[in-house]
Amino acid sequence: MKVFNEQHAMFRASVRSFVEREVAPHIDAWEAAGRIPKSIWPRMGELGLLGVEYDEKYGGGGADLLTSVVLHEECARSRCASFAMAVGVHTDMASPHLYWTGSEALKARYLPAVCRGERLTAIAVTEPGGGSDVAALRTRAVRDGDHYVLNGSKMFITNGATADLYLVAARVAAGDADRRHRGISMFLVERETPGFVVSRTLDKMGMRASDxxxxxxxxxxxxxxxxxxxEGVGFYEVMRVFQRERLVTGIQAHAMAERALEDTIAYVRERHAFGGPLADKQVVRHRLADLATLIEASRCLTYAACLKYQAGEEVVREISMVKLFSAEMVNRVAYDCVQLHGGYGYMREYAIERFARDARLLTIGGGTSEVMKEIIARLLLP
Ligand SMILES: Cc1cc2nc3c(=O)[nH]c(=O)nc-3n(C[C@H](O)[C@H](O)[C@H](O)COP(=O)(O)OP(=O)(O)OC[C@H]3O[C@@H](n4cnc5c(N)ncnc54)[C@H](O)[C@@H]3O)c2cc1C
Known part of the structure; x- marks a missing residue:
C-alpha cells in the first residue's frame, strides 16, 4: 500500500535521527526516574515535531495527517513506548481540544507555546469512579460570575504530574438520565490555578518513563x-478526539510490534540451541511469519482508516476496529517475542521485557477492547 510521499520520507529520516540521538540513549534513565525531562519538549518544538498539523499562524507545521503518522511511528520505534505515549497525548489527545474548539483568543494565547514545547498538555477525562462510561463523570463545574468553579478528581492522567495545561472534562448540568451526555463541558486549566492539586503520581506496571x-x-x-x-458539547468533543487517540494507538501498536519483531529476528539468528541457530527451526520461522502477518494486517487496517479519516469520511467503525485489532495484536506479538527470547526475554536488560509490559496498556487506555467491541457491535446491530 503506497501511502507516503517524498516529504514524508524526509520527515521520517529527521524524526528517526532525533530519536536515535536524543531519546534512545536516555531511555533507561527516564524509566528509572518515572518521567521524561521537561527539556525534551522545547527541543521537539525547535525541530517542528509538536503541532505538525496545526496552522502555521499558531506556530504549527500546516502538514497533513500522514506526517503525524510518521511522527508517531518513529516515536514508537524508539523502544520506549511511554515516550511515544507522552508525545501522542500532547499532540493528538490533549491539545486538539484547544485547536478544534478553543476560541480564537485562547488559541492565539496558548497554541504557540504548545507547538514550541514550552507548555506541555494533558487530557483529564477519566475519574477514580470509572473511565469507560465517560458520560457518568462526576467532576462538577458551577458557574459563578465570570468563572466556573470546579470540584472533583481525575485518575490515570498521562503527563499529569508534569503538564502545564490540562484539558478537563466536567459536568455543568446535573447528571439526570437524558442530560448525562449533554451536561459535560471541556475546560482549559492552567496548572498554577489555585485549587489545582496533583494528588499523587501513580506507580505502573509499564509505560514507566511517562508520568x-x-x-x-x-x-x-x-x-x-x-x-x-x-457549554454541554464536551462529551461529543471527547468522543471526536477519542477517534484521533485511537488511530494514534493503532499507529503506535504496529510500529512498536515491528521493532520488537526486528529485535526478535536478530536474537533468534544469534542464539543457538540443539546444534544450530534458533532461526533455522521451522517452528520458530513459522511463528515469526505469523507475527509479521499480524503486524502487516494491523498496519493496513490502520492506514486504510487514516486515509478515510483524512478524506473527512465517517470512520468510527473503522477506528474502533483499528484500536481493537492493533491492541490485541501487539500483545500477541509481545507474548511470542518474550517466548522466543527464552529466559533473557524475562530480564530487565532486554528491551523486549519492557515492550511486553508497555504493550499491556494498549487494550486498556483510550477505550478498552470491550468498549471497542461494544461500539462495533452497536454499529453492526443498531
Ligand atoms: C497508564 C494509563 C494512562 C492513561 N492516561 C489517561 C489520560 O491521559 N487521560 C484520561 O482521561 N484517561 C487516561 N487513562 C484512563 C483509561 O482511558 C481508562 O483506564 C480506560 O478508559 C478504562 O477505564 P477504567 O480504568 O475506569 O476501567 P473500567 O471502566 O472500570 O472498566 C473495567 C473493566 O470493565 C470492562 N467494561 C466496562 N464497561 C463494560 C461494558 N459495558 N461491557 C463490557 N465490559 C465493560 C472494561 O473493558 C474493563 O475490562 C489512562 C489509563 C492508564 C492505565
Missing part, C-alpha cells in the same frame, strides 16, 4: 472564557 497522576480540583476557579466550545 501518570491522580489530580484533584478543590474550588478551582477557571475563567469562563476557558470553556472550550459551547
Amino acid at each position: 501518570t497522576a491522580e489530580l484533584s480540583f478543590q474550588d478551582m476557579r477557571v475563567p469562563a472564557e476557558h470553556l472550550l466550545g459551547r
Whole structure:
C-alpha cells in the first residue's frame, strides 16, 4: 500500500535521527526516574515535531495527517513506548481540544507555546469512579460570575504530574438520565490555578518513563472564557478526539510490534540451541511469519482508516476496529517475542521485557477492547 510521499520520507529520516540521538540513549534513565525531562519538549518544538498539523499562524507545521503518522511511528520505534505515549497525548489527545474548539483568543494565547514545547498538555477525562462510561463523570463545574468553579478528581492522567495545561472534562448540568451526555463541558486549566492539586503520581506496571497522576480540583476557579466550545458539547468533543487517540494507538501498536519483531529476528539468528541457530527451526520461522502477518494486517487496517479519516469520511467503525485489532495484536506479538527470547526475554536488560509490559496498556487506555467491541457491535446491530 503506497501511502507516503517524498516529504514524508524526509520527515521520517529527521524524526528517526532525533530519536536515535536524543531519546534512545536516555531511555533507561527516564524509566528509572518515572518521567521524561521537561527539556525534551522545547527541543521537539525547535525541530517542528509538536503541532505538525496545526496552522502555521499558531506556530504549527500546516502538514497533513500522514506526517503525524510518521511522527508517531518513529516515536514508537524508539523502544520506549511511554515516550511515544507522552508525545501522542500532547499532540493528538490533549491539545486538539484547544485547536478544534478553543476560541480564537485562547488559541492565539496558548497554541504557540504548545507547538514550541514550552507548555506541555494533558487530557483529564477519566475519574477514580470509572473511565469507560465517560458520560457518568462526576467532576462538577458551577458557574459563578465570570468563572466556573470546579470540584472533583481525575485518575490515570498521562503527563499529569508534569503538564502545564490540562484539558478537563466536567459536568455543568446535573447528571439526570437524558442530560448525562449533554451536561459535560471541556475546560482549559492552567496548572498554577489555585485549587489545582496533583494528588499523587501513580506507580505502573509499564509505560514507566511517562508520568501518570491522580489530580484533584478543590474550588478551582477557571475563567469562563476557558470553556472550550459551547457549554454541554464536551462529551461529543471527547468522543471526536477519542477517534484521533485511537488511530494514534493503532499507529503506535504496529510500529512498536515491528521493532520488537526486528529485535526478535536478530536474537533468534544469534542464539543457538540443539546444534544450530534458533532461526533455522521451522517452528520458530513459522511463528515469526505469523507475527509479521499480524503486524502487516494491523498496519493496513490502520492506514486504510487514516486515509478515510483524512478524506473527512465517517470512520468510527473503522477506528474502533483499528484500536481493537492493533491492541490485541501487539500483545500477541509481545507474548511470542518474550517466548522466543527464552529466559533473557524475562530480564530487565532486554528491551523486549519492557515492550511486553508497555504493550499491556494498549487494550486498556483510550477505550478498552470491550468498549471497542461494544461500539462495533452497536454499529453492526443498531
Ligand atoms: C497508564 C494509563 C494512562 C492513561 N492516561 C489517561 C489520560 O491521559 N487521560 C484520561 O482521561 N484517561 C487516561 N487513562 C484512563 C483509561 O482511558 C481508562 O483506564 C480506560 O478508559 C478504562 O477505564 P477504567 O480504568 O475506569 O476501567 P473500567 O471502566 O472500570 O472498566 C473495567 C473493566 O470493565 C470492562 N467494561 C466496562 N464497561 C463494560 C461494558 N459495558 N461491557 C463490557 N465490559 C465493560 C472494561 O473493558 C474493563 O475490562 C489512562 C489509563 C492508564 C492505565
